[in-house]
Amino acid sequence: MARDWQPEFEPLVDEHQSMVFSLAMRMTGDRGLAEEIAQDVFLELDRHMNKIESPQHACFWLRRVTMSRSADALRRRRVRGVDLWVEIEEDHGVRPEERSSPLGARLEGLLATLPEPQRAALVLRYQEDLSPEEIAATLDAPLATVKSHLQRGLKLLRAKAACHLREYIRGA
Amino acid sequence: MEPESIDDFENELRQSLERRPAPPGFKRRLIERRSGRRTQQQRGHAVLWQRLAASVALACVLGGGLAWRHQQEQRQGEAARQQVLTALRVTSHALNKVNERLTSHGRADQE
Numbered sequence: 001m002a003r004d005w006q007p008e009f010e011p012l013v014d015e016h017q018s019m020v021f022s023l024a025m026r027m028t029g030d031r032g033l034a035e036e037i038a039q040d041v042f043l044e045l046d047r048h049m050n051k052i053e054s055p056q057h058a059c060f061w062l063r064r065v066t067m068s069r070s071a072d073a074l075r076r077r078r079v080r081g082v083d084l085w086v087e088i089e090e091d092h093g094v095r096p097e098e099r100s101s102p103l104g105a106r107l108e109g110l111l112a113t114l115p116e117p118q119r120a121a122l123v124l125r126y127q128e129d130l131s132p133e134e135i136a137a138t139l140d141a142p143l144a145t146v147k148s149h150l151q152r153g154l155k156l157l158r159a160k161a162a163c164h165l166r167e168y169i170r171g172a
Numbered sequence: 173m174e175p176e177s178i179d180d181f182e183n184e185l186r187q188s189l190e191r192r193p194a195p196p197g198f199k200r201r202l203i204e205r206r207s208g209r210r211t212q213q214q215r216g217h218a219v220l221w222q223r224l225a226a227s228v229a230l231a232c233v234l235g236g237g238l239a240w241r242h243q244q245e246q247r248q249g250e251a252a253r254q255q256v257l258t259a260l261r262v263t264s265h266a267l268n269k270v271n272e273r274l275t276s277h278g279r280a281d282q283e
Contacts, residue, residue, distance in 0.1 A: 014199070018194055022191040025192060035194070035195055038198070039198075039201065039202050042202055043202070043206060103188070104184065104187055104188030107188040111188075111189070126182070126185045126189045127190070127191060
């Protein structure tokens with residue numbers, strides 16, 4: 001069957017590199033590892049180009065593979081016993097123009113301390129603005145599980161924020 | 173916490189989780205890796221074809237050698253068979269002569 005849309009590698013990289021890198025970065029907390037994951041994801045996309053049916057499919061595919069690759073990388077690192085959150089928490093290796101507000105950076109740091117499934121759900125919800133249904137499809141998880149991760153993750157994050165970011169709570 | 177502040181919190185979270193730009197040179201490094209991988213793949217394919225061709229050539233040489241050897245053995249066998257037949261013919265001829273002589277001697281003795 002002929003398709004109207006033909007995927008091209010470089011425009012897809014231009015369009016999605018920031019999304020893929022940010023997802024990997026927020027899941028692993030390591031800029032170097034995130035770049036490596038992002039490159040691997042795009043190289044895999046290049047190999048599977050003939051299976052990509054539409055721009056939406058490309059975006060979905062990239063999110064899904066990035067999350068899966070990041071989870072794999074975290075699992076490998078966990079086996080080796082490496083703490084991945086040094087960079088995000090200490091803000092190393094981030095260019096000044098990339099740094100968010102102090103409060104944003106602290107929230108991002110707190111997000112990094114959440115359990116991996118909750119972090120994944122929250123990153124997809126608040127970075128990518130996905131609905132729980134879309135998150136469930138991306139993570140290949142049941143909808144109820146995703147909703148539970150979102151609720152618990154947000155609750156835990158708010159509790160942590162209440163402890164660590166008192167100035168924010170006072171200001172709210 | 174009030175629902176309003178929950179919204180504020182979620183908004184702040186959304187803002188703090190805005191996408192970050194990929195590191196400078198990301199695309200260039202990716203394209204380099206991609207072309208490097210393609211070159212490697214092409215080299216890999218060339219090596220595979222070379223190995224395949226070498227294997228086919230080797231199989232042909234071995235097969236040809238075996239066929240030639242088999243043919244040689246058949247020829248030698250045929251020559252040996254012919255020699256045996258000739259020897260049998262000669263022996264048969266000699267035995268016939270001996271038999272004729274013995275028969276002629278037998279007749280002379282009876283007379």
